[in-house]
Amino acid sequence: MRSKLKVLVGALVLAAFCAAAAVAAPANQHVAANKPCVPNVSVVVTGKAAANGSATTLSLTVTGGNRFAKILFHNTTTNLTVQTNAKTHVTVSGKPSTLTSVKQGDHVVVTYKTCLSNVSPKSPHLASANALASFLSGLLARDIVATG
Helix, strand or coil: CCHHHHHHHHHHHHHHHHHHHHHHHCEEEECHHHCCCCCCCEEEEEEEEEECCCCCEEEEEEEEECCHHHHHCCCCCEEEEEEECCCEEEEEEEEEECHHCCCCEEEEEEEEEEEEHHCCCCCCCCCCCCHHHHHHHHHCCEEEEEEC
């Protein structure tokens, strides 16, 4: 009788352990809800300044960019409002400058940093050019390079 009880208890312990292991996430898989987004992707947008730059914003007509920005210029023309702050690096004609030095018609390259999940094919930010422009307008540009 005791041996049957030991076998039964052992089977229950083993079943509980197997159930817990089946529910747990695999050891090498990250749980997105617990991990903060660390910007690791550069989104590069090129175009012409649609107006003179102000202290913190620049209006840009997008004409090109990297693969993450392709929806902004592929078969369409998109206007983008570029937001900046004191940490944004601005270079005009090869020299450190301010955003107010960017003039209408200048060729401009803007770099943003974001998480890959924000610009992956299934991201709602890539649903349309306007969706991506709206998303980028909510980010702060990391670098702006303008040539006359």
